[in-house]
Amino acid sequence: MTPTASLVRQAQDLQGRIRQAEGVGLASTTLETLPAFAGCLPGGALRTGAAYSVSGSTHLAMALLAGPSAAGAWCGVAGVPTFGAEAAAATGVDLSRTILVPDLGDQWTAVLAALIDVLAVIVVRPPLPVAGADAARLGARLRQRGATLVCLGEWPRSEAQLAVTDSDWLGLGAGHGHLLARRVTVTASSRAGGGRRVQLWLPGPDQRVRAVGADDSGRYGGRQHHGGGELHRSKAS
Amino acid sequence: MLTRTMVIWCPDWPVRAVIHLEGMPPTAPVAVFAKSKVFACSASARAEGVCRGMRMRDAQARCPELCVFDYDETLDARAFEPVLEAVEVLSPGVQLIRPGTCAVRAKGPSRFYGGERQAAAVLAERLVALGVDDCRIGVADGPFAAEQAARRAEQQDSFVIDKDGSAAFLHDIPIGVLDRPELVSLLLRLGLRTLGALAALAARDVVTRFGDEGAWAHRMATGRDERAVVARRAPPELVRHADFEPPLEQVDPIAFSMRSTAEAFVSALAHEGLVCTAVRIEVRTDDGCESGRTWLHPRWFDPHDLIDRIRWQLQGSPGPASGASAPVSQVRLVPEEVDLLGNHADGLWGGAPDERIHRALSRVQGMVGHEGVISAVLGGGRGTAERQTAVPWGDQLVPAKAPELPWPGSLPAPAPSTVYADPRPAVVVGVGGQPVGVTGRGVLTTEPARFCPTGGDELQPVQAWAGPWPVDERWWDPEQSRRYARFQMVGVDGSAWLLAVENGTWWTEARYD
Numbered sequence: 224m225t226p227t228a229s230l231v232r233q234a235q236d237l238q239g240r241i242r243q244a245e246g247v248g249l250a251s252t253t254l255e256t257l258p259a260f261a262g263c264l265p266g267g268a269l270r271t272g273a274a275y276s277v278s279g280s281t282h283l284a285m286a287l288l289a290g291p292s293a294a295g296a297w298c299g300v301a302g303v304p305t306f307g308a309e310a311a312a313a314t315g316v317d318l319s320r321t322i323l324v325p326d327l328g329d330q331w332t333a334v335l336a337a338l339i340d341v342l343a344v345i346v347v348r349p350p351l352p353v354a355g356a357d358a359a360r361l362g363a364r365l366r367q368r369g370a371t372l373v374c375l376g377e378w379p380r381s382e383a384q385l386a387v388t389d390s391d392w393l394g395l396g397a398g399h400g401h402l403l404a405r406r407v408t409v410t411a412s413s414r415a416g417g418g419r420r421v422q423l424w425l426p427g428p429d430q431r432v433r434a435v436g437a438d439d440s441g442r443y444g445g446r447q448h449h450g451g452g453e454l455h456r457s458k459a460s
Numbered sequence: 461m462l463t464r465t466m467v468i469w470c471p472d473w474p475v476r477a478v479i480h481l482e483g484m485p486p487t488a489p490v491a492v493f494a495k496s497k498v499f500a501c502s503a504s505a506r507a508e509g510v511c512r513g514m515r516m517r518d519a520q521a522r523c524p525e526l527c528v529f530d531y532d533e534t535l536d537a538r539a540f541e542p543v544l545e546a547v548e549v550l551s552p553g554v555q556l557i558r559p560g561t562c563a564v565r566a567k568g569p570s571r572f573y574g575g576e577r578q579a580a581a582v583l584a585e586r587l588v589a590l591g592v593d594d595c596r597i598g599v600a601d602g603p604f605a606a607e608q609a610a611r612r613a614e615q616q617d618s619f620v621i622d623k624d625g626s627a628a629f630l631h632d633i634p635i636g637v638l639d640r641p642e643l644v645s646l647l648l649r650l651g652l653r654t655l656g657a658l659a660a661l662a663a664r665d666v667v668t669r670f671g672d673e674g675a676w677a678h679r680m681a682t683g684r685d686e687r688a689v690v691a692r693r694a695p696p697e698l699v700r701h702a703d704f705e706p707p708l709e710q711v712d713p714i715a716f717s718m719r720s721t722a723e724a725f726v727s728a729l730a731h732e733g734l735v736c737t738a739v740r741i742e743v744r745t746d747d748g749c750e751s752g753r754t755w756l757h758p759r760w761f762d763p764h765d766l767i768d769r770i771r772w773q774l775q776g777s778p779g780p781a782s783g784a785s786a787p788v789s790q791v792r793l794v795p796e797e798v799d800l801l802g803n804h805a806d807g808l809w810g811g812a813p814d815e816r817i818h819r820a821l822s823r824v825q826g827m828v829g830h831e832g833v834i835s836a837v838l839g840g841g842r843g844t845a846e847r848q849t850a851v852p853w854g855d856q857l858v859p860a861k862a863p864e865l866p867w868p869g870s871l872p873a874p875a876p877s878t879v880y881a882d883p884r885p886a887v888v889v890g891v892g893g894q895p896v897g898v899t900g901r902g903v904l905t906t907e908p909a910r911f912c913p914t915g916g917d918e919l920q921p922v923q924a925w926a927g928p929w930p931v932d933e934r935w936w937d938p939e940q941s942r943r944y945a946r947f948q949m950v951g952v953d954g955s956a957w958l959l960a961v962e963n964g965t966w967w968t969e970a971r972y973d
Contacts, residue, residue, distance in 0.1 A: 280973050282877040297817055307970065308836035308848040309875035322821060322853065323834045334827050341820040390954035392972075395924040398907065401872055402948050402956055402972060426874045 254344065254371060255294035257286055257315070259433045262421045263411035265383050269344070272366035273382035274358070276374045280387040282310060282425050283409065284346045284373050286432040287385075289315035291371070296320070296343035301335060302327045303348050303375065313430045332357050339370045348375040355379050383413040387425070404428040406435055462601040463688050464566040464623070466576070468547060468583060469596045469610035470540075473560025474500040476592075477539035478529045486593075489523050494531035536560070544692070546590050550583055553691030555603075561610075563603050565689045570599075580618030588616060601626045602685030608633055626683030631656030638677050643670065647677075655681035696732055700725040700793045707746040707787030711774045714788055715767050722766040725793045735760035735804050738797035741773050745786040754796055758818055758854045760804050765822065766793065772830040821853050842869045842931050844879045844958065844970045869931045871946070876958055876970035883967035885915035886959050888947075897964050898945040902930045911949055913957045913968045925949040928961070 256268035269275070269287060277284045281303070292298045293315045300306050304325035312318050322342065327334050331350055338345050339361065358379040365372055374381065388410045394403025407425045412418040422435035470476065474492040479502070484490065489505040491498050498514045508523035520526055536559035544562060547554045551569045556562050569579035580597040587595045593616070598609025600621035608630060613619035621629045633655050638644050652658050658666070659681040666678040679685060702721040708714045729736055737760050742752040755769045770791060825833045834850040839859025841847045847870070849860040888896045890906035897905045904927075910919040927947030934940045944962035946969065951957070956972035 280877075282973060285877060305878045305880055305971075306836070307844070307875055307877045307879040309838055309844070309879075310877040311836075312838060313873060313875055318836050318838065319857070321836070323836055323850070324824065324828060324832060325834065325850075326828065326832060328828050328832070330827060334824055337820055337824045337827070341817045390956075392924070392950050392954070392956050395926050395948055395950055395956075397924060398926060400924075400926050402874065402950075404874075405956075405972070430873055 251366075252369070254291045254296070256290040257432055259286065259421075259423050260290075262434060263383075263385065263409055263419050265413040265415065269371050270382065271343075271369040271371055274362060274365060274372040274374060274378045274380075276376065276378040276381040276384045278376060278384070278386045280390075280407070280425070281305075281307070281375065282314070282432075283385060283387055283407075284375055285311045285314045285316060286423075286425065287373050288321075288344055288346055289432065291344045292316045292321060297322070297341065299324065299338045299342040299345040301338060301345060301347045302331065302350055303346065310426075314426065314432055332361065335361060336364055339364050339368055339372070342370060344371045344373065346373045346375065353377065353379055380414065383411050385409055385411050388420075393428075462626075462684070462686060463603075464570075464576075464599065464601060465563050465603045465606040465689055466551075466566040466569070466580065466583075466597060466599045467557070467561065467563045467603060467606040467610045468543075468587070469598070469607065469613075470543065470560045470587075470592055471594055471596065472500050472502060473540065474531055474536050475502045476594075477536050477559075478532075480539060481535060482529075484527070488527055489525055490527045490529065491519055492529050492531045499531045533559075542590060543587060543592060546586050547583065550586055551579075553689065555689045556692055557603070557607070561607065563606065563689050566599050576620050577618055580620070584616045584618065600629065601683060603687055603689065604680045604685040605630060605683055608637060626685075627659060630681060630683055631659070635681075638680060640673060640677065643673055643677060646670075659683075696728070698725070698728055698732070698734075698795050698798075700728065701790055703790050704788060707789040709787045711771055714774060714791065715771050718767060718770050718791055719763065721791070721793065722763040722770075725766065725795075726761065726763050729795065729798060730801060733801050734795075734798040735801050736795040736797070737761070737799050738795075739766065739769065740794040740796050741766075741770055742792040742794060743773065743788055744790040744792075746789050747786040749786065752794075756855050759815070760799065768822065768826055769830075772825075775829070818854075825853060839863045840865050840867045840870075842867055842933065844871070844876055845881050847875075848879070869929065871929075871958070874972070876972045878971040878973050880968060880970060883960070883969055884913075886957075886966040886968045887912045887915060887919065888949075888959065888961070888966050889919065895964070896961070896966075898928045898930075898961055902928060902945065904928055908947070908949065911951070911957075911959070913949075913951075913955075913959065913971070915968075920951045920953060923950045923952045923954075 251270045251272050253266060253268040253270055256264065261267040269291065288298050297320045299322045301324040306323060308318055324334060327350055335347060387407045389408040391406045392402055393405065394400050404427050405425050407423050408420060409423055410418060410420050424433050424435060427433055475490050478492055479486060479488065479490055487504050489502060489508060491501040491505050491510055493499055493516055496516050498510060498512050498519055500512065501510045505523055505526055510519045510523050510526065516528065540559040544554055544556060547562060547564060551564045554562050554564050566576055570576040573579040573582050576599045580599060584595055584597060595616060596610045596613035597618040598606045598613055599618060600606040600609045601623060605621060605626035609619045609621050631654065635647050635652055635655055635658060636644055647658065658678060663678055667675045700721050702718055704717065738754055738756050739761055740752055740754045742750060744750045753773050757765060821833050831852050833853040835853060835857060837849045837851055837857045837859045839847055839849050840861040840863040846861065851857050888908045888911040890896050891909040894906060896908045899905065908922050908925055910921050912919045925947055928945035930945045933942045944960050946958060946960045949957050949959055957968055958970040960967055960969050
């Protein structure tokens with residue numbers, strides 16, 4: 224091993240330890256989060272100063288936003304021009320305290336940093352892949368301001384990665400019915416290691432996001448093409 | 461104590477104001493309507509038989525070429541402002557009675573110009589020079605008698621009632637000139653047809669029978685109108701403007717040059733104890749074009765906010781580099797809505813948290829533009845995109861379509877979480893690969909078997925679907941009418957989509973992800 228390589232290795236090692244130390248934030252508190260996420264988020268709720276990455280579902284990000292927003296926090300959605308406000312409101316997001324910045328423009332990190340300064344939770348879809356240096360700078364800002372970031376896509380060194388791996392719609396048949404509810408499997412892997420897997424209603428038949436309980440399997444079980452039929456039966460009875 | 465009063469009356473003022481605004485010839489038959497009855501009409505329309513209080517249909521039947529306008533009180537008052545200013549130049553202390561009529565104290569001008577007639581002649585000359593060719597002046601004891609005298613005067617002339625002659629002058633005037641319709645109607649039914657008949661009654665009897673209003677009418681009729689002429693206080697000039705010589709093309713120098721103007725604008729308002737919550741920015745370009753836009757503010761404008769708005773307005777409008785169509789020669793700041801400073805004062809322990817948010821969002825608006833930071837408002841509508849309205853931060857949260865209307869044909873819950881503002885092309889084919897369509901009667905030509913919501917070539921099998929749900933919007937309006945049918949589809953990969961077909965073309969409206 225050349226001396227340069229060993230120096231580089233040493234520097235990387237030190238950086239890793241710094242990051243680990245950063246992760247254990249004493250000042251970090253938890254935010255009001257929907258109880259559905261108790262089983263998949265590390266610590267059972269969103270933490271201030273942390274970044275989370277969500278893939279495969281906008282609705283999942285809305286559900287993460289819904290808890291703090293309903294509790295009175297100012298929230299933001301940046302870089303998502305296709306944000307469905309009606310779905311967000313049905314999930315529990317208070318639109319009067321939600322700021323949308325559909326197009327982040329060229330200087331997206333500057334805009335995001337300005338939003339982090341005042342908003343409690345920000346959902347962001349970065350227009351470009353996030354560089355490690357940008358993520359570190361924004362992460363420091365998040366910890367300083369006590370804000371929480373939910374990234375639609377990859378975020379380097381995120382607190383937890385949530386992904387919808389299986390999605391099962393109910394209510395729609397072969398030419399009849401309409402979409403009613405969806406059962407998803409959310410796979411969560413936290414930075415500390417360890418993955419969890421929970422089943423959620425996203426959204427449930429009552430438009431709320433909640434964990435799939437034991438009593439649900441009998442009523443709405445099965446795949447969607449015949450599941451829709453069962454649901455209709457259960458409503459008719 | 462009776463005040464010698466000079467009343468200047470410009471007949472048909474609402475009509476004159478409209479004619480002036482529209483740039484029509486003064487002889488055009490014009491009528492101004494309030495509550496769909498004639499409020500005022502021009503002399504040519506009157507010659508055709510149009511009169512005050514007539515219904516619109518009757519008026520148009522008598523005079524088919526009649527130009528019809530709605531009565532606009534503010535336009536009326538605005539148009540009268542130059543007249544007031546002209547009168548003020550000759551005789552300070554003018555009182556606005558109503559747009560078209562004003563009063564001044566006669567004592568000063570008559571002494572200065574050597575008599576009441578002479579003073580009236582000078583005033584009339586001045587107004588004619590201003591372009592008001594029909595003005596009549598009356599001089600009498602008290603504003604009421606003077607106004608009646610003005611109605612008796614010839615065009616551009618004056619009618620002077622001698623001192624203590626008011627009662628005799630008013631004797632034969634019909635009682636209808638009193639501006640109290642209910643009282644007038646009662647007096648007429650009692651047989652009192654002229655002011656003289658009312659004046660002949662004993663004052664005490666009138667008070668016991670008709671109360672305060674009757675006493676007032678009796679005072680007017682006997683020529684004992686003791687109201688004084690109350691001079692108006694000229695409103696403070698709050699509009700500020702900056703002229704650029706030579707005209708500027710770039711936004712940055714304009715914004716920089718406006719800084720002192722904006723500060724003067726805000727401090728002038730603050731001096732009056734006011735803050736501006738809505739401002740109109742008017743931009744005049746070198747080629748004579750004027751454009752304006754009103755900006756609202758969630759709190760109130762400080763100079764920085766004003767500079768930001770000027771920047772956005774100049775950048776936002778289409779055209780060459782500067783945004784405006786030609787170099788900008790003047791920018792005006794007009795306060796549209798003002799509020800008392802006290803209502804917006806900061807609390808003792810600093811402002812509310814919202815204020816901090818507002819400051820930061822204004823900074824973000826500086827980076828991404830005014831329309832770049834928005835709040836979403838839910839409204840009504842059938843399409844998913846039209847159910848949410850994007851309102852720039854700081855503007856009023858008003859949905860584009862009323863949410864409380866029934867909107868038959870809108871989709872049941874859940875709402876899609878991804879809504880494409882601009883629909884994306886999609887492909888839907890049947891089992892044999894033939895395109896799927898919907899007939900005019902809403903019947904599906906073939907069942908959808910495979911689809912691609914992104915418009916590419918990689919079709920995936922349909923796992924479940926429902927539709928067509930027809931939407932037939934505004935069929936009575938050929939320009940805005942739309943007919944399309946919508947489908948919900950779930951692919952085998954578990955993704956759910958909202959698709960629509962119109963005239964055989966498929967597109968993706970939204971995604972349930």
